[in-house]
Amino acid sequence: MSRHRNIRNLDYDEEYDEAWDESVYGRSVDDCDTCISPTAEQYLYKRSGQGNFSNFFQHQDEIVEEDVEAQPEVQKSSKPKLSDEEEARMLSLLDQIRSVLGGTVSEDQMRTEVLKNKFDLEKSIDKLLNKAQPDFQAYPVQAQHNGRADKPVVTTPQRPQQQKMKPNKTKSSTAKGHSSGASRQVTVVDSSSATRVVRGFDVTPSATEKKTHNSSAFEDSVVNGKTASPQVSTPKPVKLPTKQRDASVDVRALYSASQGAAGKELINLVVVGHVDAGKSTLTGHLLYQQGQVSQRTMHKYERESQKCGKQSFMYAWVMDDTEEERSRGVTVDVAERTFETERKIVHILDAPGHKDFIPNMISGAARADVALLVVDASTGEFEAGFESNGQTREHAMLIKSLGVSEVTVAVNKLDVVQWSQQRFNEICSTLTVFLKSVGFRSSEVTYVPCAGLSGENLVKPPSEPQLKAWYSGPTILNAIDNMKSPSRDVDQPARFSISDVFKGGSSNMCVAGKLHTGYIQSGDRLLLLPHTSAITIKDVSCNSAPGSIFAGDSGTLTVSGVEPDELSVGSFLCDPAKPMRRTTTLQARIVVFNVIIPIIKGTQAEFHLQSVCEPATVRKLISQINKSTGEVMKNRPRVLARQTAGVIELELSRPICVETYKDCKDLGRFMLRQQGNTIAAGLITEVLGDQLFSSGASSL
Numbered sequence: 001m002s003r004h005r006n007i008r009n010l011d012y013d014e015e016y017d018e019a020w021d022e023s024v025y026g027r028s029v030d031d032c033d034t035c036i037s038p039t040a041e042q043y044l045y046k047r048s049g050q051g052n053f054s055n056f057f058q059h060q061d062e063i064v065e066e067d068v069e070a071q072p073e074v075q076k077s078s079k080p081k082l083s084d085e086e087e088a089r090m091l092s093l094l095d096q097i098r099s100v101l102g103g104t105v106s107e108d109q110m111r112t113e114v115l116k117n118k119f120d121l122e123k124s125i126d127k128l129l130n131k132a133q134p135d136f137q138a139y140p141v142q143a144q145h146n147g148r149a150d151k152p153v154v155t156t157p158q159r160p161q162q163q164k165m166k167p168n169k170t171k172s173s174t175a176k177g178h179s180s181g182a183s184r185q186v187t188v189v190d191s192s193s194a195t196r197v198v199r200g201f202d203v204t205p206s207a208t209e210k211k212t213h214n215s216s217a218f219e220d221s222v223v224n225g226k227t228a229s230p231q232v233s234t235p236k237p238v239k240l241p242t243k244q245r246d247a248s249v250d251v252r253a254l255y256s257a258s259q260g261a262a263g264k265e266l267i268n269l270v271v272v273g274h275v276d277a278g279k280s281t282l283t284g285h286l287l288y289q290q291g292q293v294s295q296r297t298m299h300k301y302e303r304e305s306q307k308c309g310k311q312s313f314m315y316a317w318v319m320d321d322t323e324e325e326r327s328r329g330v331t332v333d334v335a336e337r338t339f340e341t342e343r344k345i346v347h348i349l350d351a352p353g354h355k356d357f358i359p360n361m362i363s364g365a366a367r368a369d370v371a372l373l374v375v376d377a378s379t380g381e382f383e384a385g386f387e388s389n390g391q392t393r394e395h396a397m398l399i400k401s402l403g404v405s406e407v408t409v410a411v412n413k414l415d416v417v418q419w420s421q422q423r424f425n426e427i428c429s430t431l432t433v434f435l436k437s438v439g440f441r442s443s444e445v446t447y448v449p450c451a452g453l454s455g456e457n458l459v460k461p462p463s464e465p466q467l468k469a470w471y472s473g474p475t476i477l478n479a480i481d482n483m484k485s486p487s488r489d490v491d492q493p494a495r496f497s498i499s500d501v502f503k504g505g506s507s508n509m510c511v512a513g514k515l516h517t518g519y520i521q522s523g524d525r526l527l528l529l530p531h532t533s534a535i536t537i538k539d540v541s542c543n544s545a546p547g548s549i550f551a552g553d554s555g556t557l558t559v560s561g562v563e564p565d566e567l568s569v570g571s572f573l574c575d576p577a578k579p580m581r582r583t584t585t586l587q588a589r590i591v592v593f594n595v596i597i598p599i600i601k602g603t604q605a606e607f608h609l610q611s612v613c614e615p616a617t618v619r620k621l622i623s624q625i626n627k628s629t630g631e632v633m634k635n636r637p638r639v640l641a642r643q644t645a646g647v648i649e650l651e652l653s654r655p656i657c658v659e660t661y662k663d664c665k666d667l668g669r670f671m672l673r674q675q676g677n678t679i680a681a682g683l684i685t686e687v688l689g690d691q692l693f694s695s696g697a698s699s700l
């Protein structure tokens with residue numbers, strides 16, 4: 001898949017004279033005579049080589065078998081007599097303690113602590129942790145190399161071999177799933193324990209809470225900075241170049257001019273939902289009805305999909321344009337298109353629904369302002385997406401945590417249930433309660449009945465008599481048009497996150513991604529981070545005025561003055577006079593999702609921020625805080641259990657570029673994931689040990 005490579009279209013024979021180094025670039029699909037596709041190969045267990053299970057053990061010392069006979073007889077404890085009610089409470093607490101401590105503490109010890117602490121769960125866990133210091137096994141995390149030239153961090157188990165990058169593959173999508181390899185790694189997990197209910201920030205408004213339409217109390221408290229100041233290690237000074245640009249330029253005026261006479265606002269819309277909910281079909285059909293896809297192309301897709309027995313996917317093929325996606329009938333990576341409504345320029349990002357590709361979905365959703373949540377109305381299917389490990393839940397929680405401000409829910413495939421109003425109402429009421437618990441207010445959610453396959457109620461009002469009989473609300477297009485565009489920080493320092501790197505038509509390299517703040521025009525000289533190299537922008541291609549890109553836009557930059565291997569997915573281009581912060585350590589406020597194993601000092605997880613995905617370790621639990629007010633409830637807690645919030649210190653395996661949430665919302669939000677599950681969402685409050693500073697800058 002071209003979208004999983006760091007640099008597409010690159011002719012490696014041209015770039016590297018030396019012999020092919022398999023250890024660096026892995027194998028090509030063409031080199032492999034057994035595997036069907038590189039993706040399938042990743043799932044295959046190999047008896048020889050890296051597939052050997054013994055390789056997964058960190059310590060190769062011989063394991064000495066314990067002599068069962070020699071173990072002392074377990075003493076029967078003299079249990080105090082409990083009433084039936086107390087015994088029931090005890091059993092429930094024991095279950096909860098076991099879910100935290102696993103089998104590391106005996107039942108007797110647990111019972112004793114529960115009784116000593118008068119049935120207080122938190123205290124009992126704390127005491128048991130203090131006493132036993134159980135050997136918690138933090139989950140191993142896959143190293144995510146992002147193609148960066150730094151030395152990869154060795155973690156266990158080993159990441160599957162990377163695919164060899166093949167030149168001359170093109171894909172319009174820009175959200176490249178550099179991290180999906182890891183997410184597709186075969187892991188042995190207890191499916192029952194993998195079942196998680198995930199929730200976003202607590203939204204119960206408090207009396208003192210000040211809320212904007214897009215920020216929770218938790219976020220507000222981060223902006224207001226109630227956290228105790230951490231110790232900052234001495235930064236290593238790096239001499240940075242200064243960007244030369246006429247300071248008198250009125251960026252706001254340029255931005256207004258770029259919107260043209262119609263003054264259409266740009267909105268980035270991500271399409272999310274459970275696997276097979278009909279996201280690509282709906283998006284493809286919407287684009288077709290909007291005239292974005294020609295009749296000739298559609299006819300071609302119809303014939304070709306018919307030939308391979310997949311005619312029902314013909315509209316999905318508009319978005320799913322790789323061979324793998326079409327043959328599997330599953331979206332793997334984010335596909336992007338742009339179209340116009342009456343009042344908006346809509347940049348649509350069709351995200352994958354399959355659980356294996358959530359890192360790609362995160363990378364797409366992180367660039368969105370608003371979302372279209374597609375749910376399948378057919379019997380049993382809505383329920384499957386909504387149960388605890390369904391992606392309707394997880395996606396809703398993720399988009400809220402990633403800053404999406406408004407959602408249109410497309411209640412899709414209503415044709416399958418004969419346009420039943422009762423089914424529509426049932427789905428709406430279930431989702432209303434859930435979306436409120438995730439953090440969306442009722443005014444931020446609109447429900448639209450539709451059928452992506454027949455195109456009913458997408459662009460034109462319903463023609464289906466059964467639907468017309470009870471529905472007269474907006475079409476999907478009207479609902480999108482009515483969504484609010486967030487304000488654009490065009491006058492802030494430039495921050496462009498790179499989500500794809502490829503070789504352009506000329507010999508220049510191109511990077512695709514999103515400009516979060518500021519503006520960039522042809523001829524600008526920017527700083528590439530975390531590599532710290534100067535880069536020249538030769539050309540800019542996006543929907544705004546030719547030659548420039550403004551905050552909020554996604555686009556492609558043709559660059560020069562940089563080696564191809566310095567460019568990688570997850571890097572940033574920024575204003576050299578006011579660069580981003582580069583660090584390996586940061587302090588953050590997190591909300592813990594419905595995890596089974598709580599977060600403790602030493603917990604390892606994947607850190608996701610925009611297209612960055614790096615292994616991270618929790619170095620300190622600084623405090624446990626109230627989710628709504630940010631008030632400190634406990635200093636230096638031993639654990640952060642499910643549904644709690646806290647301040648932690650995180651250490652990344654390699655330097656990354658970030659901002660505090662206060663300075664830039666897009667670049668100060670992150671997710672922590674473990675073994676394919678999202679365990680927490682966080683906001684960066686402090687960047688510790690910043691490795692850059694802008695003083696003593698020389699001219700570019």
Ligand SMILES: Nc1nc2c(ncn2[C@@H]2O[C@H](COP(=O)(O)OP(=O)(O)OP(=O)(O)O)[C@@H](O)[C@H]2O)c(=O)[nH]1
Pocket residue numbers: 273274275276277278279280281282312313316329330331332351352353354412413414415416450451452453454
């Ligand atoms: N009956 C009916 N089938 C639909 C409708 N929309 C989509 N489908 C079918 O649902 C299946 C899945 O559609 P996709 O568009 O690939 O679903 P998706 O959500 O994009 O899938 P992923 O991105 O892989 O999660 C296809 O067979 C579609 O034809 C609809 O409105 N009615």
